[in-house]
Amino acid sequence: MELPKPDPQRLAKKEQTAQALLAELPSGTVLYAEEDLIAYQCDGVSAYRQTPMAVVLPGSTGEVSRAMKILHELQIPVVPWGAGTGLSGGALPLADGVTIVLARMNKILEIDYENRCAVLEPGVTNLRISEAVRHKDFYYAPDPSSQIACSIGGNVAENSGGVHCLKYGVTTNNLLGLEVVLADGEVMRVGGKGMDDAAYDLMGVLTGSEGLLAIVTEVTVRLLRKPELARAMLAVFDSVEGSGQAVADIIAGGMVPAGMEIMDKLAIEATEEYAQSGYPVGAEAILLVEFDGPESEVEYLLGKTGEVLRKAGATEIRVSSSEEERLKLWAGRKAAFPAMGRISPDYYCMDGTIPRAALPRVLGEIRRLSDKYGLRVANVFHAGDGNLHPLVLYDSNKPGELEKAEDMGTEILKLCVDVGGVLTGEHGVGVEKRDLMSYQFGENDLDAMQRVKCSFDADSLLNPGKMFPTLHRCAELGKMHVHGGKLLFPDIERF
Amino acid sequence: MVNQLPEHESKSILQPSNAEEVQDCVMAALSNEAPLEVMGGGSKRFYGRSVEAPRVLSLAGMKGMVDYQPHELIAVVRPGTPLAEFENTLAESGQMLAFEPPHWGAAATIGGAVACNLSGPRRVKAGAARDHLLGFQAVTGRGDIVMGGGRVVKNVTGYDLSKLMCGSFGTLAVLTELVLKVLPAAENERTVVLAGLSDGEALAILREAARSPYELSGMAHLPVGMTMPAPVAGLAAGDESMTFLRIEGPAPSVAQRSEQVTQMAKRQTGFLEQGESREVWAAIRELQPLPLQDGESLWRITLPPTSSAAIMDILRGKMPLRGFYDWGGGLIWCALPASAKAADVHRFALEAGGYARLVRASEELDGKTQVFPPLAPTNRNLHVQLKQAFDPNGILNPGRMYEGI
Ligand SMILES: Cc1cc2nc3c(=O)[nH]c(=O)nc-3n(C[C@H](O)[C@H](O)[C@H](O)COP(=O)(O)OP(=O)(O)OC[C@H]3O[C@@H](n4cnc5c(N)ncnc54)[C@H](O)[C@@H]3O)c2cc1C
Numbered sequence: 051m052e053l054p055k056p057d058p059q060r061l062a063k064k065e066q067t068a069q070a071l072l073a074e075l076p077s078g079t080v081l082y083a084e085e086d087l088i089a090y091q092c093d094g095v096s097a098y099r100q101t102p103m104a105v106v107l108p109g110s111t112g113e114v115s116r117a118m119k120i121l122h123e124l125q126i127p128v129v130p131w132g133a134g135t136g137l138s139g140g141a142l143p144l145a146d147g148v149t150i151v152l153a154r155m156n157k158i159l160e161i162d163y164e165n166r167c168a169v170l171e172p173g174v175t176n177l178r179i180s181e182a183v184r185h186k187d188f189y190y191a192p193d194p195s196s197q198i199a200c201s202i203g204g205n206v207a208e209n210s211g212g213v214h215c216l217k218y219g220v221t222t223n224n225l226l227g228l229e230v231v232l233a234d235g236e237v238m239r240v241g242g243k244g245m246d247d248a249a250y251d252l253m254g255v256l257t258g259s260e261g262l263l264a265i266v267t268e269v270t271v272r273l274l275r276k277p278e279l280a281r282a283m284l285a286v287f288d289s290v291e292g293s294g295q296a297v298a299d300i301i302a303g304g305m306v307p308a309g310m311e312i313m314d315k316l317a318i319e320a321t322e323e324y325a326q327s328g329y330p331v332g333a334e335a336i337l338l339v340e341f342d343g344p345e346s347e348v349e350y351l352l353g354k355t356g357e358v359l360r361k362a363g364a365t366e367i368r369v370s371s372s373e374e375e376r377l378k379l380w381a382g383r384k385a386a387f388p389a390m391g392r393i394s395p396d397y398y399c400m401d402g403t404i405p406r407a408a409l410p411r412v413l414g415e416i417r418r419l420s421d422k423y424g425l426r427v428a429n430v431f432h433a434g435d436g437n438l439h440p441l442v443l444y445d446s447n448k449p450g451e452l453e454k455a456e457d458m459g460t461e462i463l464k465l466c467v468d469v470g471g472v473l474t475g476e477h478g479v480g481v482e483k484r485d486l487m488s489y490q491f492g493e494n495d496l497d498a499m500q501r502v503k504c505s506f507d508a509d510s511l512l513n514p515g516k517m518f519p520t521l522h523r524c525a526e527l528g529k530m531h532v533h534g535g536k537l538l539f540p541d542i543e544r545f
Numbered sequence: 546m547v548n549q550l551p552e553h554e555s556k557s558i559l560q561p562s563n564a565e566e567v568q569d570c571v572m573a574a575l576s577n578e579a580p581l582e583v584m585g586g587g588s589k590r591f592y593g594r595s596v597e598a599p600r601v602l603s604l605a606g607m608k609g610m611v612d613y614q615p616h617e618l619i620a621v622v623r624p625g626t627p628l629a630e631f632e633n634t635l636a637e638s639g640q641m642l643a644f645e646p647p648h649w650g651a652a653a654t655i656g657g658a659v660a661c662n663l664s665g666p667r668r669v670k671a672g673a674a675r676d677h678l679l680g681f682q683a684v685t686g687r688g689d690i691v692m693g694g695g696r697v698v699k700n701v702t703g704y705d706l707s708k709l710m711c712g713s714f715g716t717l718a719v720l721t722e723l724v725l726k727v728l729p730a731a732e733n734e735r736t737v738v739l740a741g742l743s744d745g746e747a748l749a750i751l752r753e754a755a756r757s758p759y760e761l762s763g764m765a766h767l768p769v770g771m772t773m774p775a776p777v778a779g780l781a782a783g784d785e786s787m788t789f790l791r792i793e794g795p796a797p798s799v800a801q802r803s804e805q806v807t808q809m810a811k812r813q814t815g816f817l818e819q820g821e822s823r824e825v826w827a828a829i830r831e832l833q834p835l836p837l838q839d840g841e842s843l844w845r846i847t848l849p850p851t852s853s854a855a856i857m858d859i860l861r862g863k864m865p866l867r868g869f870y871d872w873g874g875g876l877i878w879c880a881l882p883a884s885a886k887a888a889d890v891h892r893f894a895l896e897a898g899g900y901a902r903l904v905r906a907s908e909e910l911d912g913k914t915q916v917f918p919p920l921a922p923t924n925r926n927l928h929v930q931l932k933q934a935f936d937p938n939g940i941l942n943p944g945r946m947y948e949g950i
Contacts, residue, residue: 254707344794435699
């Protein structure tokens with residue numbers, strides 16, 4: 051992976067940029083001394099590092115807007131940063147750019163139970179939303195495993211998911227409104243507290259745009275009432291393929307559990323050592339299924355699912371009988387990434403989504419690749435929606451291992467595309483999967499996306515170097531193509 | 546099936562049968578500088594400003610399922626597939642389009658439903674059309690065939706262009722294939738009916754229901770004077786309002802929750818079971834309680850549920866009005882007289898934190914009346930930029946949403 055080359059002319063403007071920002075923003079919000087910038091060198095992908103030219107820590111939308119106006123004027127690129135937990139290098143700084151950190155904007159502005167929504171500054175962490183409304187039995191549904199740390203602004207930028215998104219959707223399905231600051235510093239609001247946007251679904255396009263279209267400065271999320279009851283079930287299988295088939299059977303039975311997660315042998319081992327969830331060490335695969343809702347419904351669905359699981363060959367089935375047990379069953383799964391630290395110095399997390407029917411083929415291939423590269427792979431898997439998380443274990447101190455892990459990751463992602471899936475289900479493209487975009491999308495498809503980029507940010511100042519393998523100039527993209535002479539089409543009476 | 550246009554219209558109809566032919570039509574339109582009116586079955590043709598185009602590009606010939614994988618929860622379908630046919634196919638596998646799109650006529654196609662981002666009563670629980678479009682193939686106003694999204698239910702690769710397609714009323718691109726999320730249909734349903742409540746009382750109960758853990762999948766209130774299908778007859782006198790709360794799920798769950806909802810409402814109630822319940826919600830979805838009379842225009846206002854009773858009062862204070870509430874008060878459907886000024890309705894909605902849309906303008910109104918909410922300058926500018934990006938020569942449904950868009 052190549053980092054974008056810094057532009058010497060921009061680098062030369064470092065002092066001027068810092069002074070311009072200092073002159074307009076309150077003291078303490080602009081950092082540009084080398085030692086103050088170290089904390090912002092990398093996000094959750096520690097293999098890629100870069101020190102930004104400066105960091106701005108705005109405290110309000112007005113300050114974001116002022117900073118953006120100055121940087122637009124100076125034509126200095128901007129990288130938005132939420133909490134830096136991203137897993138695709140989306141917040142990776144630019145040597146000739148300024149990182150705008152939204153973490154200080156962390157107020158919960160309003161909780162409106164009557165309209166079931168909360169209005170938040172972008173730096174509010176995901177878990178804090180649910181904690182703030184817990185006493186009223188409400189919560190915010192998308193629950194990424196990083197929810198203690200990640201920001202709602204980052205969630206919007208990545209369109210993050212969680213283990214409950216099969217039933218409750220991902221971030222985009224749980225938003226009502228946004229306020230954003232555009233590349234030129236203009237403030238724009240979309241959506242609101244009601245359902246449906248005014249005209250074009252700008253909120254939908256902004257969600258998942260990885261900081262390339264605008265800076266999110268306020269988020270209105272839908273709050274949900276906590277279900278009466280939630281119970282989790284753990285089933286043990288002789289093979290991952292068997293657990294995958296069980297998932298298909300559950301869905302074929304007309305059930306949509308709140309969550310369905312698969313873990314393979316190595317993942318079970320690592321997490322059990324770390325979190326002591328009581329997972330059966332040595333088993334080939336476990337499937338976690340959770341149902342929530344009215345008590346009678348949960349009981350009914352657990353019964354029905356138990357039958358399906360037994361028919362599908364589960365060798366053991368356990369059902370949580372208290373909230374404590376339920377949380378314990380989840381603890382291992384939720385700690386899957388940090389747990390890898392116990393069994394390997396480094397891991398590289400892939401995130402492709404596949405049609406579930408392709409699971410046996412993909413797992414077989416991953417095993418083959420693991421042998422080929424001599425790297426172990428632990429698999430955790432949002433099974434309901436086909437979102438794989440193969441964790442490639444490597445040691446960055448061993449020369450060449452990072453590159454090997456990257457190459458293997460690339461092969462896995464291409465495989466996901468080959469079987470009809472996609473490169474990323476929830477972690478985003480960032481810098482990490484940027485060069486693979488043209489494997490999944492054709493030139494026209496990428497051009498269409500880049501034209502959206504140009505509509506929002508004609509000078510390409512927001513997070514350049516992310517998502518797109520090659521950035522075309524907007525003026526170039528604006529021209530009309532001629533399709534093999536089709537522009538000279540005489541007439542079309544034949545229809 | 547060929548679209549029939551009213552006799553007085555002399556537009557010619559192009560009926561391509563695949564994406565390449567759509568591309569040919571677009572390229573020809575570009576070279577002749579002759580815009581196209583993009584049409585599915587024409588059932589929602591009235592929704593939008595009038596489109597000045599010499600030709601209709603009809604998608605009615607592009608029908609049928611491309612790929613349907615019930616266990617993967619996806620269906621890939623051609624845009625001209627009649628909505629009813631598509632829903633029947635899903636039902637054969639025990640599945641449904643959870644956003645419950647309104648048909649508004651037998652000609653309705655899935656492409657049209659998605660292009661208008663119209664969602665029915667279940668939107669409160671299951672989300673809107675835009676939440677169910679996972680991917681697409683389309684021909685842009687540049688004549689490019691583009692793909693967006695994917696064929697899996699979870700995907701964040703690149704911008705979510707499906708969101709942009711959904712609700713853009715064919716002004717950016719012609720959808721030639723849609724990937725939709727499909728879900729298992731509920732095993733059972735029951736509707737709790739409350740009679741005789743004022744708007745304020747009913748909406749308070751609906752909001753309480755929305756805040757409850759009972760997972761309501763339909764919450765509507767019909768003030769006095771609305772006509773409803775037969776099953777309702779025994780439950781409310783003709784001069785009483787009616788409030789409906791739908792509960793779907795496995796039988797034991799439906800039984801439990803309908804009890805709980807009844808207790809919560811503290812009201813004399815009746816139940817509508819299964820088929821009766823379905824009939825009533827289909828009627829609400831199809832706006833049967835609100836048949837338009839001569840000179841009336843149909844408006845759709847989405848807003849925070851707490852504002853809806855107040856805005857109805859404001860409108861009622863200014864003009865004769867008939868209307869009802871869906872989405873737990875988050876949506877108002879109303880019929881307003883020709884004297885109602887569109888600009889006023891838009892302003893009231895914006896002031897209440899929502900958006901109004903003139904879904905069907907009465908004959909008296911000019912086709913250029915403002916249908917969609919006025920946009921703030923920055924917001925409008927982005928709409929113009931996006932139109933430029935996808936359809937720089939303005940050949941797809943020009944002016945349908947806004948002047949110049
Ligand atoms: C242990 C671990 C577990 C994880 N589990 C999950 C999981 O289960 N599901 C999941 O989806 N993800 C998961 N992630 C990934 C990550 O937490 C999410 O992508 C999260 O949403 C990132 O939020 P952040 O605030 O840390 O954003 P950052 O990492 O700071 O930024 C992410 C991207 O968003 C942009 N950005 C950030 N804030 C803004 C803003 N206000 N406006 C505009 N752009 C902005 C950045 O430029 C960058 O491109 C996990 C990460 C870790 C480390």
